[in-house]
Amino acid sequence: MDVLGSDVAADEPHQAHHQLPPIPRPHLDFIGADNSVFQQVHLGHETTLIEAIYLTGSLAMASNDVGTPSGTASGNPESIAPEMSSKTTDADHFLRSVRNNDTELVVNIQHGTLTKFPGSPTEAAKGVKSGADLLRRLSLVRSSKPAAPSIEPQEGHPGLHLTGRIISAAFCIPYKLRIRPGRDWELKHRPGTSALFDSFSYLASSKTSWNHIMVGWTGEIEQIHTPESGHATSPGQSLPAGTVPTTLNKASAPVPIDPSEKPSYSFQDGICVTQQDRIHLEAQLRNSRFGRVLPIWLTDEQEYPDQNLYLKDQGRWRRYPERELYPVLHYKQRSSTDGWSERKWWADYVRLNKLFADRILETYTPGDIVWIHDYHLFLLPGIIRQMIPNIYIGFFLHAPFPSSEFMRCLSKRKDILTGVLGANMIGFQTFSYSRHFASCCTRILGFDSNYAGIDAYGAHVAVDVFPIGIDVDAVRKLAYEEPGIGEIVNSIRKQYHGKRIIIGRDRLDSVRGVTQKLMAFETFLERYPQWRNKVVLIQVTNPTSVEEEKEESEAKISSQMSHLVSTINGRFGSLSFSPVQHYSRYLVPQEYFALLRAADIGLITSVRDGMNTTSLEYVVCQHENHGPLILSEFSGTAGSLSSAIHINPWDLGGVADVINQALLMTPEEREAQHSQLYKYVTTHTITSWSNKYLKRLLTNLSSFDQSIATPALDKSRLLSQYRKSRGRLFMFDYDGTLTPIVKDPQAAIPSDRVLRTIKTLAADPKNSVWIISGRDQAFLDEWMGHISELGLSAEHGCFIRHPRNDDWENLTEKSNIGWQKEVLEIFQHYTERTQGSFIERKRVALTWHYRRADPEYGTFQATECRKHLENTVLKRWPVEVLSGKANLEVRPTFINKGSIATRLVEEYKHGQGQDPDFVLCLGDDFTDEGSSASSFLLPSRLKTTTL
Template identity: 35%
Template sequence: MGKTIIVSNRLPLKVQRTDAGFLLQPREGGLAIGLDPMYRSGDYLWVGWPGLTPENEAEQQAITALLQVEGMTPVFLSETEVSSYYEGFSNGTLWPTFHYFAQYSAFDYEQWAAYVAVNEKFCTAILTIAGPDDRIWVHDYELMLLPQQLRQVRPQATIGFFLHTPFPSYELLRVLPCRKELLLGLLGADLIGFQTLGYMRHFLSSVSQLLGLPTHNSQIETPSRTIWAEAFPMGIDYNRCVAAAGAPATQMFAHTYREALREARVVLSLDRLDYTNGIAERLNAFEKLLQRYPQWQGQVSLVMVVVPSREQVELYRKLKEEIDELVGRLNAQYRTINWRPVHYFYRSLPFEEVAAWYSLADIGLVTPIRDGMNLVAKEYVASRTDQRGVLILSERAGAARELADALLINPTDTSELADALHEALLMPETEQRRRMVAMQALVKQYDAFAWSHRFLAQLTEVKTKQLGLATAPLGPEITQALVEAYRHARQRLLLLDYDGTLVPFRAHPERAQPDAELLALLQELSESPDTQVALVSGRDRHTLTEWFGHLPLGLIAEEGAWLRPPHQEWMLFHELRADWKQELRPVLDLYVVRASGSFIEEKEFSLVWHFRRVDPDLGRRRARELVSHLLFLAANSDLQVLEGDKMVEIRNAGIHKGAAAVRWLSLYQPDFVLALGDDRTDEDMFRVLPPDAYTVKVGESARSQARYHVSSIRDALTLLRSLRVPAPVATSSAPSKPFPYL
C-alpha cells in the first residue's frame, strides 16, 4: 500500500512572515490536534493552505521548500479566493446551514464559482503527488466537491471523506441551489464519515430524496460503485492532555490563577467566537443561577475564554459586542471587592494555560447550540487527573452521544442550564468520581489514534469490497469453459431468476408470461440428464404454478417463502406470519394515492408497492418516503423492508433467495452450479453459492456479488441455449430423496 494523503483547507502548521524569513508555528484546532499524532507516526503527506499568500514566486518557492521538509504540500490561495471561497461560501453559506442557522446563510453565485475553482485547485495539487496506490483522505465542508473531482481523473483511486461539522436535515439542505452538486461531490468518495449516526442518517436521507439513489444499510448504490457512509466519533490525544495536566508550566499557571481567584469555585467556558456556541445563552444562564440561588454569589466565578474569530464579519462583531455587554453588566451588578462573577479572556491561550484552567475548573461548561463533536468536552474530561469535576454538556453536541455521564442540557433553556449548574455545584465527590471515571475510560479508549486508524482501516476494507463487487464480463473464453464444465459435471443445478433475467419487466406484471420459446428452453434444460432447474422468483406461488407448474422444474416463490421441488407440493420455508399485513396495508394504500400509476401486489406473506408506471422522479421520491415510513413501523419487529427494481416490498425477515438456494444445494449436492439474476434480491443467492459456482449478473450494472455479468436478457438466454448441447451419460446419479424443510 502507498502513502496516505491528508487534505484539509488549512495545514496544521501556519506560516508567518518575519524579518528573518518565514516561520512555521503549530495551528490549534480540532483537526490539527486530532490528526497530528497519527500523521507523525507513518507514511503521510498533508495538503492544504498555509495561511499566507506569497507576494512573489520566490516567496512561494521558499514556503514550499520549508513545508516539504515537514511532509506538507501547500495550496496557495489569493486574497480574493480566501474571501470568496472560505469567508464567503464556506463560512457564509455552508457553515450556518450545516449548523441549523439558515437565517444567516446567504448564497452568492460568484462565491459558489470560487468554491468550485478552489476545490479544483486542490485537486490539481493532489494529483501531482498522488500515486495509484495512495489513499486520499479529504476533510470537512470546505472541500465537499473534491472527492468527485478526483474520481473523474482517477476512477480507481481510494478516497475517503470526513465531515467534522453536523450534516443538516434534508429540509435545510434542499434550500441551497447547489445541493445536488454538493452531494454528488461527496459521492466521489468510497467512504464518507460523520461524527454521529444522526448526521449520517441526514446525509443518506438527502441522497435518497435529492438524487433518487437507493440506500441500504449505510450503503449508497450508484450505477458504477457502492459507497459506504459511517459514523466515526472523533477523539483527542488523551495522553497529551494527561501529560499537560502535570507539566510544570501548567502547574505554574494553575498556582497563579488559584491565588487570584482565592476560594471561588470555577466554572470554565472555552470557545471560539461563533454564534453556534451559545456563549450569550451561557452568560444569561449564569446570571439566572446567581438570581435563583443567591448563596452562590461570592462563591462561584465563571471563567470565560473566547478565542477571536472572523472579527471582520459584521455578524461576529455584533456577537462580540453582545458578549462584552453581558459580561460588563454581570460584573457591574454583582461584583464585590473580593469577588468577580465573570473573568473574561478574549484571546487564544497556549495549551499549557488551557490545561491549567481545565485542572482548576470545578465545572466544565460546554453548551453549543449545535456542534459536530466538540473536543473541548473530551479534553476537560481527560485533563481531570484527580477524577473530580462535573461536565455540563449540550445535548446538541456530537459528544453528547458518547459522554452520557455528563449533565446533558438543552443549551437554549437558560433555566435548565442554571439548575444544572446548581446541581453540579452540589454534586458529592463520590458521584463526581463515578461519572468522571466512566467518561475518562471512554475518551481514553476512543482517542484520536483509534478514530483515524478505524477510518483508514474501514476505507481499505471498503475498497476491497468494491473490488470484490467488480464482476468480469462473461466473454467467449469463460462461456466456453462454463459449457465444458456443464457437459462434464455429474450433477448440475441451475438457479434462475425470472423477471429482469429471463423476461423484461412489464408495466403490468401479469403481462410478463413466458412465451413458447422460453417454456421450451426451460423444459429442455429440466429434462437434461442429471440436471435440476429451479426458478427463484419474487412472484406468488399461484402465478408460478399457472405458468410453470407443468414443467419438471423446481419453483421458489415470494423470494424463498414457498418452495416446490419438481412434481411435489408447495411447502413453506418455515412458519411465517401474515397478520401484520392488516396494519401495514393502509400505509401502502396511502402511497398508491400519492403516486398515480402505482399499485399494490399482495402475496401470502408479503406486500409489494410497484411504481413502474409512475413518473420516474415522483416514483423515486415516494419510494424513499415509503421506505423511511416502513422502516420506522417495522423497527423492533420480525419484518424486513426491501427495495427492488421499481418496487418496495415488506416481508418476514430471514426470507430471501440465499436461504432457498442453500436448501437446493443441500438436496442435490451438485458439482456444477449456474445462477442468473438481475437485482438486489439475487445478491443473497450469489453470496451463499460455492466459490466455483458460475454466478452471473444480468443487466447494465456490473457491480455484484456475482463472478460474471452479461449486459442483457438476450445474452442470458443465449447462454442458456448454449447448454442444450447433448450431455454424456453420467456414470452415477444423485439418489432421489425428500426435500428438506423445517
C-alpha cells in the same frame, strides 16, 4: 472544522470545490460479432441511457461505413520541530464486543474458552455480502493478545497492493505563512484544528508504519512590511519570543510580551509570490513533523508570463463553504444573497477542489490512500474518482451533518452529495450525523441506503462513526509537567479563594451557545441566592475564523455578550468581586490548562457543533480535582461522554438547576463520574481514532469493490464488433433507459432524438430491435407504435407485438387472473395509509407505486406490503412480487423479461437460421437482469470478457 484543540486556538475552516455530473451507470450487455465478447456495463442514472441511445445511433450510422471514433500543534504553538519519518510498527487492535450471533461465526464456550472468533478484521471480512453484514462481523473480532503489534498495512491487506503512503487533504496546512520579499518564509502554527494536526503528526511519526503526505491550501498569506533587521524562521526554528499574533478582530488583541517595536503584518491584495518563493516554501515544509507538506496555491485560471503568482482577494476561497455550507451544516438558516454572488462563490469552490485534485494526482501512485477532511472539500472525492476510478479514498466530516430538511435548502445539494459519494468510506462524529447523511442520499438522490452505507452508482459507499479524540499525552504534559504550570494553578485558586470556579471556553460564533450560557448563569444566580459571591464563571472566547460568522461575531454576538456580562456583574457583583470574568482573546497553553486544572465545573452549552475537544481536555486536566462536566446534548461529544451531565442549552432553568446539582455533588459522586469519563478519554485518543478509521477503511476496501462497479463502455471496440456482425439483436428497457425516471409515470415521454435513433436502428435489415418494458400496450403503442420495424413487449413479457405487425399477442391468455382481486384489495389498503402512493392497473400485472411518498415511510410500507402478499396471495396463486424502483408489481411467475428475451433469441434463430452474433441489452435496474441472463443461452463457444 468543529474541533478546538490544545493550542488554545479557534477552529480553522476548510474549503471545497467542483461540480460533478453524476457518475454514469445503468447496465448494458454486449455480445460481440466474433463470438468472443460478452459485456455488461453501467451507463447512466440521471442520464437515463439517452447517451447510450445516441451511441446506438452511431452504431446505425456505422452500418453505413461511418468512421469509428477513437479513446498539536500539540505543545507550544510557537515551536515547530521538524522530524524525519523513520517507521516502526505500533500496537493496536480492534474493539471486541459481541452484539449478534452469527451462524458462521459462532462462539463456542468449551471449558471456559471462546472459539471460532475471527482473528482479524480481514478474516471477518471474508465472504461478506453487505455493509451491514460487515459491521456485524467486525463486532466479533477479538485479539488473541491485547498488546500484539499491528502488522504492516501491505501485509494485512495484500490484495490491495498498498504502497504504505497516506495522502491527507485538509483545507489549510498547519502553518500560517508570512512572506518577506527576498527572504525565507516565516511559519507559525495555525490556531485551531489541533486534533486533526495531531493525527497528521502521529501518522508521520515513527509510531506507525505509514508514510504521510499532507496537501492543503496555504491560507491567507501575510506580507511583512518592516523591519530589515528581522530574521525569518524555518520549520526547525522558533518564532521570536515577542512575535505578536495577527488579530482577527479588535476584541482578540493579545497583550504584547515584549513592548519593543515589532514588524507589522497585513493581508495585502495582489501579493506577489515568485517561483523561487514557492520553491523555498516547499523546501521548508518538506520534512515537517506532519510529514511532507505540499502547499496548494489558489489563484485564477490565468497564466502569468513571468511565472509569478499574484494573490488577490485571498478570502474568496472560504466564501462558499463558510457562507453557504457552514450555516446549513449547523442548522442555521442561510442569509439571502444575490444570485450573482452565489454563482461566483460556487465557481471558486469548484476551482478550489479541482486544484486540490490536481495537486494530489501530482504525487499519487497506485496503492496510495487518499484521506480527505471536512466540508471545504466535499467535491474532491468525486473529482478524483472520475480521474482514477480504482483509487482508495476515505472522507471524514468534522462538522455536524443536518437533516434533509436543511440540506435540501442548498441549490447545489446534488452536486455536493454526489461529490462526497466518490469516497470508499465516509466517517462522521456521531451516529445521528451519519443517519442524516444516508437519509439525504435517499431523499435527494434516490439511492438505497441503511446505517452501514449507501448503494450509489453501482458501488457500495460505507458509512461509519468515528468520534475524534485528543493527544492525551501532550495535554498531560502541558497541564502537569510544563515549567511553572503549578504556580499558575495556585495563583488562580488563590485569586478566587473561597469561590467555586466554572470554566467555559468557546469560539465567538453563534453556534457555541455563549449567550445561552450567560443567560443560564444569570438564572442560576437568581434561583439560588445562596451561591452568590461563592461562584465565579470564567468565560474565554476565541475569535472565530469562519467567514460567515465574522461580521455577526464582531457586532451582534459581541454586543449581546457585553450586555449580559455587564448586567450579571451589575446585579450580582460588587466593587471587589464580579461573578463573570470574560476574556475575549487567545490564551497561551499554560494559562488555558491551568484554568482547566483550577476549575470546579466545566460548562459547555453549544447549540450545535461537531466535536468540541474542550470537554476532553477538561476531563484530562481534572484527574486530581474530579470536577463534574456539564455538556450540551447538541455537542458532537455528548454521545461519547455519556457519563457527563447532559443539558439542553435552550432550557435556561434546567441548566441553572444542573449547575446547582453539580455544585452539591459529593466527592464520591464526582470521583465516580470522572473515573468513567477519564477512562474513555484516555483510551479513545487521536492515535486510536486514526488507527480505527484506517483499519475500517482497509477492511471495507478488502470486502467490496467500491470503484465503479462496471467499466465505462469502450465505444471504439463496440463499433468495431458492430461492423463485423451479420445479425444483431437489440433489447432495450423503457423507463430509466430510453426516458428518465420521473415521479409521474405518464410524463416519461421519449425525446425526438431517441425516437429517431430507434427508428434508424430498426430500419437496418441486419438489426432486430425490441423494447421490453413493464408498460402496458396502450402506452407503448402511443409513443413507440408508429415505428413499424420495432418489436414491442408490454407488462414484462405478458404481451408481445412483432415488427411490422399491428396485433398484440397475449401470452397469458390461458392463465387464471383471479388473484388480481385479492392483490388489488391489499394494494388499496396500503395506498390509503401511504400518502403519495397510487395503483397502476394493467391487463395482467398490478403495480403499486410509492415514488411520490416519503422515501423512508414508502420503503417501510412496501416491505410490509410485500410480506402481506407473500403470506397470502403467493401461497395460493402462481404469481410473484417484483420490487422495482419505488414500486411493487405482482405478475404471473411464468412471465418475465428473461423469458421473453429467451423467446426472442429463439425466434431470431428460427427466422434467420442462425444465432445472432451481436446482442445488446440496455437496462437501468436489476429487473432487467433477466434480459442479460438470457444471453447465456447462446452457444457455449461465446467467451465472457470485460471491455
